[in-house]
Every structure is written in structure tokens, then in C-alpha cells.
Amino acid sequence: MSDHADTGGRPAGLPEPPYYAVVFTSTRTAQALADGPDGYARTAERLSRLVREVPGFLGEDSAHTPGGLAVTVAYFRDLAGIEQWRDHPAHLVAKRRGRERWYERYAIHIARVEHSHAFFRGAA
């Protein structure tokens, strides 16, 4: 196995670059946890379904350290899809609610992916 045996694979479900990544990092308020059935979790689940309908949406990766940072990376074919999602009515409502109640802080990075590769155990 060469040192670069991992560089041949494509990340699952993603095309050859270029494509786009939207990196969303956030920490939530105590209220986001306590907000009940119409609160953060339900909204996040609904948005996660809606974004899949946006043309050019390629997939997303998400991780959340309990009590700490959450990082979600959504992949899009092009900027047009990102702009359509940014302006989606349900997303606009959720973003306003998020700033009012759910997020202590967040940051968004919109980035053009120039290179990507993947490793899968057993495939190297």
C-alpha cells in the first residue's frame, strides 16, 4: 500500500471538483434544547428534508459535540443552488428563529471545493 493509496477514491455521492461546500458552525442556547416539539430539533429535521429538494444539492455531513460545537457541511453543485436555499421561505423563517432563540453564535463559510479525496477501509 503506497502512502497515497487513499487518494484515488471519491467522497461518497460527490462528483469531481469543482463543487461548493457551505460550512455552518454553531453553538446553541439552552433554550434550543428545551424548546419542545416545535423547537430546534423539529425544525432542523424539516430543513434537512427540504434542502434535499434544492437543485444541485449533493449531500451533507454533520457532527455535534454534546454541549459544544456543531459543524454541518452541505455540498452543492453550484452557487445557484446555495442562493436558492438561502432564500427558501422555510429556511428564512428558521434563520430568524435561530438568531432570536437557538444560537449563541454561528459562522457560515461558502467555499469552492478545488480538490477532494476519500479513504474507505478495505478499499485501499
Add this chain to the structure above:
Amino acid sequence: MSDHADTGGRPAGLPEPPYYAVVFTSTRTAQALADGPDGYARTAERLSRLVREVPGFLGEDSAHTPGGLAVTVAYFRDLAGIEQWRDHPAHLVAKRRGRERWYERYAIHIARVEHSHAFFRGAA
């Protein structure tokens, strides 16, 4: 508060774009958890210190869902810093070990950040 009251802030510690983001998503083997004091956690901690010495390193965000996906985003001023880190001897050793023992799978995306903004509660 306008709907775009969040768009004026810069993410903490980061300059105006363009800069670069390296997105690393991974799931670990059971062995990564059981590997003891010379294993995954110790190596990750050491690399996290070493990367701060790379010229152009701007910071990183990391989240890990217990038993699930980990997502780390490292920010760099330019591609030269990313290449220097890619070829760092301690990083090369760790990457080989990672493929041999610690990772079930991983993906790396190298992306040029074109736009970023941040929200901080109380600052909007």
C-alpha cells in the same frame, strides 16, 4: 433587527475572504478508541499543536458526534500552508497510522472560501 443583522460580523479570528478551508470528515474504528496512551487521542492532540505552527494557519473548528461522524475544518491563509501541513513529517506518520488502524473512512475537501459571515448573540 433586520433579517440581515447577522451578516456584518467576521468569524472569530478569520480575515476577509479569500482564504482556504480543509474539511476533514471521518469515522473511527473501535481500535482508535482502545488504542491507549500512544494512540489516536494523543496523536490528535499533538497534531493539533503542530498545525498551529504552520505559516498561514488561521484556526480550526471541530465537532464529534459520539460513536459517529467527526468533522474538522481547518482554515489557512493560502494553499502553500496546506501543502506544508500535508507534507509535515509528523503528519505523514499520523496519516499512515490513521489508515492502518484508526479510520473506518474519511474524506478531505480543500476549498477556497469566497464568502463568510458570523452571528454572535447580543451583537446583532
